[in-house]
Amino acid sequence: MKEHVEKLYALSSKPVRRIVGLMSGTSLDGLDVALCRVEGSGPGTSLQVEHFKTVPYEARFRNEVREIFAKRQIDFQHLVLLNPLIGLQHGQMILDCLTEWGIEASDVDLIASHGQTVFHAPQKQHGLPGFPNATLQIGDGDHIAVKTGIITLSDFRQKHIAAGGEGAPLAVYGDYFLFSQKNENRILLNMGGIANFTFLPGNLDASLVFTTDTGPGNTLIDALTRQLYGKPFDENGSIATSGNIDGALLNALKDASFFEQPFPKTTGPEVFSLGYVEDAQKRSNREGIAPADLIATLTQFSAETISEAIRNAMPEGEIFEVYASGGGAHNPVLMQAIGALLGIQIRRIDELGVAGDAKEAVLFAVLANEAVAGEATYFGEKQGVPGVSMGKISFPG
Numbered sequence: 250m251k252e253h254v255e256k257l258y259a260l261s262s263k264p265v266r267r268i269v270g271l272m273s274g275t276s277l278d279g280l281d282v283a284l285c286r287v288e289g290s291g292p293g294t295s296l297q298v299e300h301f302k303t304v305p306y307e308a309r310f311r312n313e314v315r316e317i318f319a320k321r322q323i324d325f326q327h328l329v330l331l332n333p334l335i336g337l338q339h340g341q342m343i344l345d346c347l348t349e350w351g352i353e354a355s356d357v358d359l360i361a362s363h364g365q366t367v368f369h370a371p372q373k374q375h376g377l378p379g380f381p382n383a384t385l386q387i388g389d390g391d392h393i394a395v396k397t398g399i400i401t402l403s404d405f406r407q408k409h410i411a412a413g414g415e416g417a418p419l420a421v422y423g424d425y426f427l428f429s430q431k432n433e434n435r436i437l438l439n440m441g442g443i444a445n446f447t448f449l450p451g452n453l454d455a456s457l458v459f460t461t462d463t464g465p466g467n468t469l470i471d472a473l474t475r476q477l478y479g480k481p482f483d484e485n486g487s488i489a490t491s492g493n494i495d496g497a498l499l500n501a502l503k504d505a506s507f508f509e510q511p512f513p514k515t516t517g518p519e520v521f522s523l524g525y526v527e528d529a530q531k532r533s534n535r536e537g538i539a540p541a542d543l544i545a546t547l548t549q550f551s552a553e554t555i556s557e558a559i560r561n562a563m564p565e566g567e568i569f570e571v572y573a574s575g576g577g578a579h580n581p582v583l584m585q586a587i588g589a590l591l592g593i594q595i596r597r598i599d600e601l602g603v604a605g606d607a608k609e610a611v612l613f614a615v616l617a618n619e620a621v622a623g624e625a626t627y628f629g630e631k632q633g634v635p636g637v638s639m640g641k642i643s644f645p646g
């Protein structure tokens with residue numbers, strides 16, 4: 250309908266847009282909801298997080314998603330049913346947040362919804378000749394738009410693949426626009442289920458900017474803590490602190506083709522799963538390892554693969570700062586191990602004005618802002634994809 254297109258067109262020239270960014274990550278802990286006030290676009294973007302909340306998922310809902318999450322064989326009907334269900338649930342969660350914050354839905358310009366990744370399959374991972382990079386996020390945008398009455402952009406990753414990427418990480422776009430700083434080389438490290446980082450050169454040269462996954466962040470620590478201790482995660486690294494790192498198992502864990510691949514690269518819990526750990530235990534003859542030693546070793550595995558990736562990305566002798574975000578930034582064992590391996594004090598992204606837990610939701614608000622009001626930004630050869638506009642538009646009526 251013309252009325253919707255006209256509204257969208259008017260949005261593109263508003264001086265300030267109010268955008269709700271949403272992220273539901275691989276940890277399945279909840280929906281991150283960030284209400285952002287965004288001015289300008291591209292390198293001229295300035296953004297303020299007005300409100301942020303992680304709406305926790307109920308155990309039943311989390312288990313429903315786990316039934317299909319990162320699995321090659323699933324009940325197909327279950328996947329089809331979850332697509333609208335997640336859209337509706339996310340829509341309701343947004344409405345509840347807005348009520349809590351005293352904001353009318355009519356005062357929000359856009360919703361930017363990542364959805365829930367259910368399977369990530371870059372070509373380098375699936376290896377099937379003739380098949381492209383692929384990834385699937387569910388939680389349909391039309392349902393969010395109709396439920397909330399707010400124009401919704403969703404399914405951001407497909408355009409990245411269509412333009413030659415692996416569909417992730419998309420962090421580079423938000424990181425470059427919001428956090429680049431002249432004369433400071435920055436690594437923005439996000440440690441969710443999977444860890445990734447963006448390199449932002451202090452000379453602000455967009456063609457040197459790039460972003461990549463490094464491998465597991467918390468996903469293996471979470472999976473084994475769930476299995477061995479019946480807890481969702483190793484709170485404050487207390488289990489890891491009580492265990493010892495096992496060198497033989499650590500070497501077996503690090504012996505995987507993903508770590509040999511050049512940057513940029515992506516992965517997911519499809520690879521870094523319970524089966525991955527069991528296989529490394531078998532190869533290193535550590536099937537009987539004490540639970541705390543296993544958690545300590547998995548924590549060190551994340552820390553070493555993250556630090557080695559950062560080292561490999563930085564030119565020799567170059568000075569840089571690392572700003573951490575995501576749930577892993579709350580794990581002191583992980584943070585200290587990375588700092589020790591890199592020989593620097595790891596800082597937190599919160600110092601740069603955005604709460605670490607909100608950063609990924611904010612990223613999608615930036616991507617939606619770019620789609621509606623931005624110009625093409627060239628990121629050069631290193632990133633491997635052109636500066637495309639991402640996200641599919643759903644009108645509420």
Ligand SMILES: Nc1ncnc2c1ncn2[C@@H]1O[C@H](COP(=O)(O)OP(=O)(O)OP(=O)(O)O)[C@@H](O)[C@H]1O
Nearest residue numbers: 274275276441442443467482484485575576579580
């Ligand atoms: N206090 C804490 N101590 C240790 N770990 C923590 C703490 N708080 C959060 N975490 C870890 O952070 C995880 C959640 O991180 P986050 O929400 O950033 O991940 P995600 O966004 O779901 O994942 P991804 O970024 O891979 O999509 C938890 O599952 C847990 O492992």
Ligand SMILES: CC(=O)N[C@H]1[C@@H]2OC[C@@H](O2)[C@@H](O)[C@@H]1O[C@H](C)C(=O)O
Nearest residue numbers: 366369417418419420441443445609
């Ligand atoms: C396929 C997918 O959902 N990937 C996520 C995941 O979580 C962290 C890491 O793996 C990253 O590559 C990506 O998310 C962030 C938001 C990104 O695209 O930058």
